[in-house]
Amino acid sequence: MKHTISVLVENQFGVLSRVSGLFSARGFNIDSLAVGETEDPTVSRMTIVVEGDERTLEQVKKQLNRLIDVIKVQDIPPDDLLEREIVLVRVGVTPKNRPQILEAVNAFQGRVMDASTNTLTIEVTGDQSKIRSVFELLKPYGILEIVRSGRIALSRKGKLTVKQ
Amino acid sequence: MVKKLIGAKILAESLLREGVDVVFGIPGGANLPTFDALYDSPIKVIMSRHEQGAAHMADGYARATGKAGVCLATSGPGATNLVTGIATAYMDSIPVVAITGQVRTFMIGNDAFQEADTIGITRPIVKHSYLVKNVKDLARIIRESFFIARTGRPGPVLIDLPLDVSTTETEFVYPKEVNIRGYKPTLEGHAGQVKKAVEAIKKAKRPVLYAGGGVIASGAAKELTELARKTRIPVTTTLLGLGGFPETDPLSLGMLGMHGFEYTNYAVGECDLLIAVGARFDDRVTGKPDEFAKKAKKIQIDVDPSQISKTVPIDIPIVGDVRATLEVLNKIVERGETNGWLKQIAEWKDQYPLVYKEKDKLLPQYIIQQISEATGGNAVVATGVGQHQMWAAQFYQFNKPRSFLTSGGLGTMGFGFPAAIGASFGRPNEVVFDIDGDGSFEMTLNEIATAVSNNCRVKVAIMNNRHHGMVRQWQDLFYKGRHAQSEMVGQPDFAKLAEAYGAVGITVKTREEVRPAIEKALKTPNTVIMNFLVEETENCWPMIAPGKPATEMLGTYESLKEHGGTPQHRKFAEELPEDLSLS
Numbered sequence: 001m002k003h004t005i006s007v008l009v010e011n012q013f014g015v016l017s018r019v020s021g022l023f024s025a026r027g028f029n030i031d032s033l034a035v036g037e038t039e040d041p042t043v044s045r046m047t048i049v050v051e052g053d054e055r056t057l058e059q060v061k062k063q064l065n066r067l068i069d070v071i072k073v074q075d076i077p078p079d080d081l082l083e084r085e086i087v088l089v090r091v092g093v094t095p096k097n098r099p100q101i102l103e104a105v106n107a108f109q110g111r112v113m114d115a116s117t118n119t120l121t122i123e124v125t126g127d128q129s130k131i132r133s134v135f136e137l138l139k140p141y142g143i144l145e146i147v148r149s150g151r152i153a154l155s156r157k158g159k160l161t162v163k164q
Numbered sequence: 165m166v167k168k169l170i171g172a173k174i175l176a177e178s179l180l181r182e183g184v185d186v187v188f189g190i191p192g193g194a195n196l197p198t199f200d201a202l203y204d205s206p207i208k209v210i211m212s213r214h215e216q217g218a219a220h221m222a223d224g225y226a227r228a229t230g231k232a233g234v235c236l237a238t239s240g241p242g243a244t245n246l247v248t249g250i251a252t253a254y255m256d257s258i259p260v261v262a263i264t265g266q267v268r269t270f271m272i273g274n275d276a277f278q279e280a281d282t283i284g285i286t287r288p289i290v291k292h293s294y295l296v297k298n299v300k301d302l303a304r305i306i307r308e309s310f311f312i313a314r315t316g317r318p319g320p321v322l323i324d325l326p327l328d329v330s331t332t333e334t335e336f337v338y339p340k341e342v343n344i345r346g347y348k349p350t351l352e353g354h355a356g357q358v359k360k361a362v363e364a365i366k367k368a369k370r371p372v373l374y375a376g377g378g379v380i381a382s383g384a385a386k387e388l389t390e391l392a393r394k395t396r397i398p399v400t401t402t403l404l405g406l407g408g409f410p411e412t413d414p415l416s417l418g419m420l421g422m423h424g425f426e427y428t429n430y431a432v433g434e435c436d437l438l439i440a441v442g443a444r445f446d447d448r449v450t451g452k453p454d455e456f457a458k459k460a461k462k463i464q465i466d467v468d469p470s471q472i473s474k475t476v477p478i479d480i481p482i483v484g485d486v487r488a489t490l491e492v493l494n495k496i497v498e499r500g501e502t503n504g505w506l507k508q509i510a511e512w513k514d515q516y517p518l519v520y521k522e523k524d525k526l527l528p529q530y531i532i533q534q535i536s537e538a539t540g541g542n543a544v545v546a547t548g549v550g551q552h553q554m555w556a557a558q559f560y561q562f563n564k565p566r567s568f569l570t571s572g573g574l575g576t577m578g579f580g581f582p583a584a585i586g587a588s589f590g591r592p593n594e595v596v597f598d599i600d601g602d603g604s605f606e607m608t609l610n611e612i613a614t615a616v617s618n619n620c621r622v623k624v625a626i627m628n629n630r631h632h633g634m635v636r637q638w639q640d641l642f643y644k645g646r647h648a649q650s651e652m653v654g655q656p657d658f659a660k661l662a663e664a665y666g667a668v669g670i671t672v673k674t675r676e677e678v679r680p681a682i683e684k685a686l687k688t689p690n691t692v693i694m695n696f697l698v699e700e701t702e703n704c705w706p707m708i709a710p711g712k713p714a715t716e717m718l719g720t721y722e723s724l725k726e727h728g729g730t731p732q733h734r735k736f737a738e739e740l741p742e743d744l745s746l747s
Contacts, residue, residue: 009346010346013295013297014283014287014295017284017287018287021287021288025288055473058473059470059474062469062470062472063470065469065470066468066470067346068291068292068312068344068346068347069292069346070346071345071346072346162345
């Protein structure tokens with residue numbers, strides 16, 4: 001099962017390597033990892049999606065908490081999960097199929113970021129099922145390149161705060 | 165006006181404020197300012213002959229005293245040589261602060277001379293680490309490092325100090341408080357959980373206390389002893405827990421696990437309540453984890469939440485400092501009905517003792533018994549890793565905490581001798597032994613020079629079987645007796661070697677010479693190397709074969725007594741000292 005964990009860490013040199021090193025050393029699989037500064041510039045938030053059973057998840061949380069640079073760990077249950085990922089997709093186009101692709105992009109509230117005579121670069125934001133659908137839909141036209149931001153998430157319930 | 169100091173001076177001043185009285189290390193290009201600053205500091209600076217030795221010395225000092233040990237190394241090779249020592253301390257939760265030199269900040273990442281990514285290399289084996297980029301952060305970093313190393317579950321902390329930072333001036337203010345928002349160890353166990361434990365203890369008919377290194381680390385030997393005597397619950401300790409409960413107490417079950425006592429492994433297999441106190445269910449203890457103490461309800465007291473239910477599921481977890489939690493527990497705990505159980509255990513102790521059969525050559529077991537008797541179980545004993553280490557755990561009866569210094573988690577051969585040297589600085593008026601193997605001793609024997617030049621009166625007792633004995637034993641058991649590279653070909657004469665360094669060397673070949681050699685060593689005000697030439701084929705029994713349940717042992721009393729031999733019963737005190745008698 002996949003779990004989404006939100007981790008507040010010190011916004012400092014070396015923290016990312018401590019976290020990723022912990023995952024590799026203890027054999028936990030990272031599905032997705034995204035990092036960025038928070039409302040407090042001394043704090044970064046990592047959103048980590050891990051695959052594993054309850055026992056693995058418990059160990060992941062406890063091991064993360066052992067790191068001195070980790071301030072808070074929150075496991076977001078599926079019901080409370082507000083989750084997004086942004087993807088950029090470049091597809092090959094022909095004058096003939098261009099309107100069809102644009103229609104598909106519109107249906108998913110995607111945006112064309114760049115266009116050339118034979119490619120379109122499309123930005124789509126959404127949850128995992130939407131992103132899967134977009135890929136499915138664009139596949140027949142020939143996907144040339146994909147880049148994904150990694151998943152970011154907040155809990156519906158309350159704020160994850162740093163206690164001083 | 166606050167005085168301005170260069171980084172290296174700030175380091176020296178800060179170490180003094182942390183109560184450091186001795187540091188171990190080797191100078192080099194990138195940490196010369198540090199050694200220069202320490203040159204006229206009251207802190208004693210001990211130069212080891214290899215940085216690994218310095219790390220083990222700091223570790224041995226920490227294990228023997230409970231204070232943080234400090235080791236210093238230069239950048240690059242100096243730092244990489246510390247790695248084994250840091251990993252050893254990490255696996256056994258020992259507070260060590262390692263301070264490494266680093267190339268100048270603007271050179272970092274340029275493949276400079278003697279540059280290594282020390283923070284990166286040591287990241288998985290430290291509790292925390294700091295690269296000091298700005299001298300203004302240095303005092304705070306040192307304060308935090310000692311705090312982190314000593315508190316919670318202790319462990320090593322590394323400070324990587326670039327050369328230019330150590331020579332830059334800034335105002336020196338040592339912070340009074342530490343506030344690390346991501347580090348708040350839980351001290352007192354949850355009251356509700358403690359109550360559950362009290363109830364389980366009251367109901368249990370066949371309880372066992374299983375005490376680990378956490379008892380030593382938190383200074384809870386007294387509280388553990390009180391709990392055991394108050395509730396009449398027998399106590400087994402892990403390798404690292406030895407000394408946490410007096411082994412002359414009739415409630416003592418000695419060590420459990422792979423080379424633990426047969427009766428102890430039976431007791432754990434049969435118990436209905438297992439109370440783990442600062443112990444982490446290591447694979448050398450549990451054998452096959454699914455089968456470990458499977459009839460028992462399990463309580464686990466540990467300061468590190470990640471250890472709870474890590475390998476064996478726990479029914480009543482209590483996260484908290486062992487001593488603080490036991491203090492609370494002792495106030496409200498009630499004795500259950502354990503008399504029948506204690507009687508059963510007494511029978512097992514009688515039925516399944518350790519055993520060995522005298523041979524033409526000396527036996528290490530006998531030598532260790534003699535050391536135990538000669539020192540009254542009161543020496544500080546360090547060991548290497550292997551057969552001699554297990555025999556020391558079986559045949560030396562430990563009575564006091566911080567008296568057994570051994571690499572349990574990482575299993576670092578070569579640990580014993582430098583650890584004993586480090587311990588001798590922490591406890592200068594006490595007898596410090598290194599019970600070692602010839603294989604282990606050869607890994608760090610260069611430190612004889614450190615011992616002799618500092619007048620360390622460490623007594624090294626080498627159980628010399630001319631082999632990596634445990635490897636040889638496994639080759640005999642599991643590799644058809646093919647002794648691939650386990651024989652120590654080209655071994656020096658250790659007594660002559662000792663003399664070459666200015667230490668005292670004694671060669672011992674017969675049983676009659678054993679005790680006089682030990683007595684002579686105890687009287688000699690110098691480093692003494694005793695080379696005991698022992699039986700080469702002696703095996704360490706009993707033994708849980710890897711992957712097997714703890715109750716299925718090889719080399720049991722029954723299987724050995726057919727071949728003759730004398731059972732070795734432990735000596736227990738008839739009556740308890742009055743101040744400790746609580747029943």
